[in-house]
Amino acid sequence: MTSASEPRDLRSELAALTTEAFRPDLAGIDRLPTLEIARLMNGEDTAVPAAVAEQLPRIATAIDAVAECMRRGGRLIYAGAGTAGRLGVLDASECPPTFNTDPDRVVGLIAGGPDAMVTSVEGAEDSRELAQRDLDALKLTPDDTVVGISASGRTPYAIGAVEHARAHGALTIGLACNKDSALAAAADHGIEVVTGPELITGSTRLKAGTAQKLVLNMLSTITMIRLGKTYGNLMVDVRASNDKLRARSRRIVALATGATDDEIEKALTETGGEVKNAILVLLAGVDGPTAARLLEESGGHLRAALAATAG
The missing domain is CATH 1.10.8.1080 (Helicase, Ruva Protein; domain 3)
Structure with a gap:
């Protein structure tokens, strides 16, 4: 049974996250001309690459570890909820046509399953057990890598996936957009790209989502470079399907x-x-x-x- 204090505790927890912070200076944004809103949004987005750059040493170390696992036949598995989960599924789905990988070599798991790609699945992101079941269905091996993705760094599905994978000896990466996150702490490799408050309070599909997309691009692309899927900067393993x-x-x-x-x-x-x-x-x-x-x-x-x- 949910206690009366839980919603208040959750509000306090969210209020402490930079991704959820309120920007008083933007409180009148809905009164601005469209062009001015676009300029503000574009200006906010320019800070994202710099935030990613601060984490490049951690990202590179994680990539080398992923590549080593995949050389032994392991898989790269993304796990997240909402926008984070959709970005993982997107990155995974683009690897077969780009690098001619088998569809089961890079896998995207989203809390709530395929339906969650287009609709909200109530309560799915709050279940660590659901993440465990999703990973058990894949029959994890120690050569696999599981990347938990969560803007807040506190999503139970992502944390549950990383904890379960680590308990099974798999390599784990935690990608979050807040400092000192539970997700990064739970993983072998913690990557925290701090993008700050969003233009629309708490809408982490914006800067946080952009940062996650940039990091996932690096994880998959550079891993494939390390695996010989390119010749120079040419996609020599491209699958000519159209x-x-x-x-x-x-x-x-x-x-x-x-x-x-x-x-x-x-x-x-x-x-x-x-x-x-x-x-x-x-x-x-x-x-x-x-x-x-x-x-x-x-x-x-x-x-x-x-x-x-x-x-």
Whole structure:
């Protein structure tokens, strides 16, 4: 049974968070011209990259740990509620087309399940047990990484996910937007990007959400770079699932090799449309099956495969 003091205690707890702080200077924002509100909002957003920059050493250390786990076959799993959960699901869903990863290698969990992507699921974010059940369904291993995401740093679903994962020996990261958060304290790697009070009081889909998106971009993208999913700054593991991506694949091969259109088409045909393999065929002068073998032996790293042919 809920005690009469609990709502008051929760209000006090929220009032102590910078992400929930009230800005008296913005109390009349609804009376301002639209352009002035847009300028204010844009000005607030410019502070976000600087807040992320302060956490770059922690972010980089976490990424190296994630990459090491994924080299051993582990997964990257995001867990959050509301906006934080949606951002995790978004980042996970973009990895297969961008880096040709299996859909189960980067996973996004949101409190309340898929329905919570578009509607609010009552009470889901308050359940640590729900996070535990969601992770148990994935059959966690010590090679997995679980990233709890919460602007406040106090969301029970995110904290429960990190605590449960850590108890099972998995690597854990806590991403929050307040200092001294329970989420960061619960994780192996705590990342606290302090973005301050929001333009609209407590609307953490704004600066806090932007900061979370920037950090998740780094976690997934740089991890994939470390895993050899790029060649320089080219997406050589892109999955060509539509006309735009097929055109991008040809362009990537052209940028990497300088080959003619006819040579590129022949190489892509020989390698079943695999960009990385086609580049190796063109740069190393090997056939498709040899390119596939060299890449498998090099763990998917194109530079290593090229070095092997040079040797």
